[in-house]
Amino acid sequence: MYAAHFGLRELPFGITPDTSFFFGSPRSQEALNTLLVAARSGEGFIKITGEVGTGKTLLCRKFMATLGDDFVTAYIPNPLLEPRTLMLALADELGLVLEREVDQHQLLKSITHRLVALAGQDKRVLLCLDEAQAIPVESLEALRLLTNLETEKRKLLQIVLFGQPELNRKLALQSIRQLAQRITFHYHLGPLGRDDLDFYVAHRLRVAGYPGARLFSRRAIDRLYRASGGIPRLVNILAHKALMLCYGQGRQQVEAAHVNAAARDTIATQRSFWRWLVGAAMASTAAGIAWTFVR
Known part of the structure; x- marks a missing residue:
């Protein structure tokens, strides 16, 4: 390949998100700062949108890598999942070991206990959902109900939605207007x-x-x-x-x-x-x- 010809240690223009190549342009840096401020303020929902190829996944990974040890992060790259499967994916990310045929009540109870335990250790739990425009409406509503869990001081679970502009149209639906109202921080990632x-x-x-x-x-x-x-x-x-x-x-x-x-x-x-x-x-x-x- 051309790396040796140009004196390169590695190929510089891969399309796999690699945080070592993160470029702090005014837009991407402002988006990262928005995420960090929102996460530390304890808001329930945060939204980042951008067209295909604008670097949302790389931004997500950079964001998670930048958070300190006081955060526990969960990452779901493909959230095209019905509510129960999405909850199982979250439980797996939180390190929960569940029975194969666990019912919905026990599933939510286990997640809640895990979130409470982490809060007792002064840990903030943050769930990042990539390609969030693909999340079914029913699953978005299930996520909203999860963010109802809170202590007297803060939410037990924060959720960051990374998605294409189609996500905005989905959030404009009357059936999930309560979720849209809870998004207090948002940013649109534009081109360079x-x-x-x-x-x-x-x-x-x-x-x-x-x-x-x-x-x-x-x-x-x-x-x-x-x-x-x-x-x-x-x-x-x-x-x-x-x-x-x-x-x-x-x-x-x-x-x-x-x-x-x-x-x-x-x-x-x-x-x-x-x-x-x-x-x-x-x-x-x-x-x-x-x-x-x-x-």
Whole structure:
């Protein structure tokens, strides 16, 4: 692979969430700060939304890794589960050993006792649910009922929902309005700006051990931003492919042509590019019509 060619210790643009590569852009750092403040204030529900590929899972893992020893964290990456199965998943995350055919009453009682015991040890319990837009409405209601458990001082369980914007539409349903009212902290994670993307690429290269100054030319960064729309996952895919192409040509700096070739090879960015092209064409046509009327 190209790592040795560019003097890298590891590949810098993997799509697996790795907290060592976490980039504290203004948006991601503000989202992380929001999570930390909300968690320490003891709020019941916290919500983070963002489009596909904006780094929600990486943010979640960074958040859990940043919390101190006074927190016990539970993580459910795929919460497309009916209420009972979701409760069993939570019990498993809390280290509970239950009978195979445990009934609902005993299940909730065991979870409650575990939460009370942890509170007695001055531990805060925080459940992070990734892909939260997939949670069935009935399971969201079950989670709300769990957050009713509290001491005189604070909630026994805090829940953080990480999801795509579809989560907002689900929370707007009349049937779970009580849950929506309990979300006191929320943040929407947007794409990287052009300058942030430049710093993002340099940051990941530096973490991966790149010893030089600028591996991606400024024009390559411009093209990378335009092709990816600032979506970190697409940036990683395109940057990885561009580095492979650059390595294949024996070059030492990635140019716009390498990113262009990478973009042509990536279906998601092709669709994004054509949507942009159609939008630009429509805007141009509208401007032309407006100019005709002005004249």
